[in-house]
Amino acid sequence: YRMLKLTLQLNPNSTSVPPGGDLLHVRAVGDNDTLHFLWCSQGAPTLLIVHTNTSNSLVQVNWTQFLSRNVSGGLSVEPQSSIQYSIAVVFSRLLEYDDANDTAMPDSDFFPPYELQNLNWNRLELFDAKARLCGETPEFGNGSLCLTLSVFDSDGRAESWPRLLHSANSSQLEVWLHGIMPRSANSRFLLEMQAVGGDFPLSRVDVRQFIDDEFTPSIFKVSQWVSPVKGGSDVSGYVQWKPVAYRQSNPALEDATPCRYSDPQTQDGNATAASSALIQAFFSQPNITGLNVSFGLAGEPFYNSTRFLSWTMLVGVGAPPVDTFSPIVLAIMAVGLGTPMILLLVGGALVCLHKRRHGSPATYQPIN
Ligand SMILES: *[C@@H]1O[C@H](CO)[C@@H](O)[C@H](O)[C@H]1NC(C)=O
Ligand SMILES: *[C@@H]1O[C@H](CO)[C@@H](O)[C@H](O)[C@H]1NC(C)=O
Ligand SMILES: *[C@@H]1O[C@H](CO)[C@@H](O)[C@H](O)[C@H]1NC(C)=O
Ligand SMILES: *[C@@H]1O[C@H](CO)[C@@H](O)[C@H](O)[C@H]1NC(C)=O
Ligand SMILES: *[C@@H]1O[C@H](CO)[C@@H](O)[C@H](O)[C@H]1NC(C)=O
Ligand SMILES: *[C@@H]1O[C@H](CO)[C@@H](O)[C@H](O)[C@H]1NC(C)=O
Ligand SMILES: *[C@@H]1O[C@H](CO)[C@@H](O)[C@H](O)[C@H]1NC(C)=O
Ligand SMILES: *[C@@H]1O[C@H](CO)[C@@H](O)[C@H](O)[C@H]1NC(C)=O
Ligand SMILES: *[C@@H]1O[C@H](CO)[C@@H](O)[C@H](O)[C@H]1NC(C)=O
Ligand SMILES: *[C@@H]1O[C@H](CO)[C@@H](O)[C@H](O)[C@H]1NC(C)=O
Ligand SMILES: *[C@@H]1O[C@H](CO)[C@@H](O)[C@H](O)[C@H]1NC(C)=O
DSSP: OOOOEEEEEESTTOSSOOTTOOEEEEEEEOSSOEEEEEEEOSBSOEEEEEEESSTTOEEEEOHHHHHHTSSSOSEEEESGGGEEEEEEEEEEEEEEEEOTTSOOOTTSOBOOOEEGGGSEEOOOEEETTEEEEEEEOGGGTTOEEEEEEEEOSSOEEOSSTTOOEEOTTEEEEEEEEESOOOSSTTEEEEEEEEEEETTSOOOEEEEEEOSOOSSSTTOOEEEEEEOSSOTTOSSOEEEEEOSEEESSSSOOGGGEEEEEEOOOEEEOHHHHHHHBHHHHHHOSSOOEEEEEEEEOOTTSOOGGGTSEEEEEEEEEESSOOOOOOOHHHHHHHHHHHHHHHHHHHHHHHHHHHHHHHHHHHHHSOOOO
């Protein structure tokens, strides 16, 4: 059973509140390894996870370099030789299109994209092992785009839908759009993300099916954005999500809306590094892939119906968590499969008894 010791530090070693955004460092220390989670709002919101094989690795920030955003090396993990794997996700753009004909085919009629590096990001709000970041722009009206990062000291499952299963090697990010003024009555949204996967780009999305929707009603799939070197190997990372978003903050089943993703595309590493201080500071020649997640299907309510949309994903190192059958489902399966077996056995036994009874008179000799 894996338990990590978490410590959170906002803007580590910075002598003043850095202009332009915060940097949160969560150190998660195990017996023989450390995970460093870095969550940054200097530019496009970015999460970086670095896994090291010692329990005393450290993050070092040179704030002069970090804030100048023009060189690599402003943030490093020491000793460098202890680094096993690193993965980063950049939330690059929010796209909006006018779905006038209600086809939910995001191929035309795009409004100018919201470049998330240009949003006015508020200071990070920390509570427990969570950090909330909200950003605004005048075009949003009163609304905002927010992201909540959760880091975990052990295995578990989130309380709110889609109730993703997590391990201590993962973190959860919930993205939500709240009260944003749509630019058309029939607007739908897409979120563009970019991923840096250590030496290997995350170039493929696998979809796993399962038969149990107990934790995420009506959803029988999970998508995993991975690098080709994957499987059970240690040196790998992933982005995982269930293909569902919600139109209310306390959703009921009818507030669920399916989401889809586009195939990962190679991205311009220099542009991504320019958009995110953390990518610039930690990586030098990153191989970056990107994809879009689109929310809603034809015939479903538009964003304007509730002016709320939330979507949740996991980012982690190692193998992605696998949902196993819950005890309730196992019990139902046991009853479902077991009842016919019991009936067969009982039926067989009754037949035997019946035969023996009818056969028995002949075997007894009358006592005279
Ligand atoms: C950590 O390393 C020590 C010594 O190498 C070993 O005995 C122990 O089993 C390791 N712990 C875990 C959780 O791997
Ligand atoms: C903060 O400063 C201390 C002492 O100089 C150093 O050991 C530590 O690594 C620094 N931490 C970061 C995040 O730069
Ligand atoms: C930080 O970077 C600046 C600019 O490259 C350099 O002058 C300074 O010595 C560095 N500081 C540390 C503590 O390494
Ligand atoms: C980076 O920017 C700083 C000022 O913001 C400047 O002093 C420095 O020369 C620049 N370095 C490079 C490598 O461009
Ligand atoms: C950590 O990994 C490096 C290579 O990545 C290896 O050389 C080193 O021996 C490992 N350290 C431990 C304590 O396992
Ligand atoms: C919507 O449908 C009309 C009529 O069929 C067509 O002229 C128009 O191009 C369609 N708009 C979009 C955005 O597909
Ligand atoms: C902003 O919020 C206030 C109160 O919550 C509301 O009265 C107002 O109409 C909103 N403005 C816009 C542009 O949505
Ligand atoms: C988490 O990572 C550690 C170190 O690589 C590994 O030993 C452990 O099995 C992983 N746990 C899970 C639940 O993936
Ligand atoms: C959104 O819906 C409201 C009524 O629910 C309507 O008044 C408003 O004009 C719509 N917004 C847009 C951008 O069409
Ligand atoms: C990273 O990208 C470079 C070219 O941009 C390519 O040569 C290299 O093979 C890529 N690395 C991996 C691990 O795919
Ligand atoms: C996301 O969608 C927009 C609009 O179609 C497109 O311009 C962009 O290239 C897409 N991004 C990725 C990473 O596929």
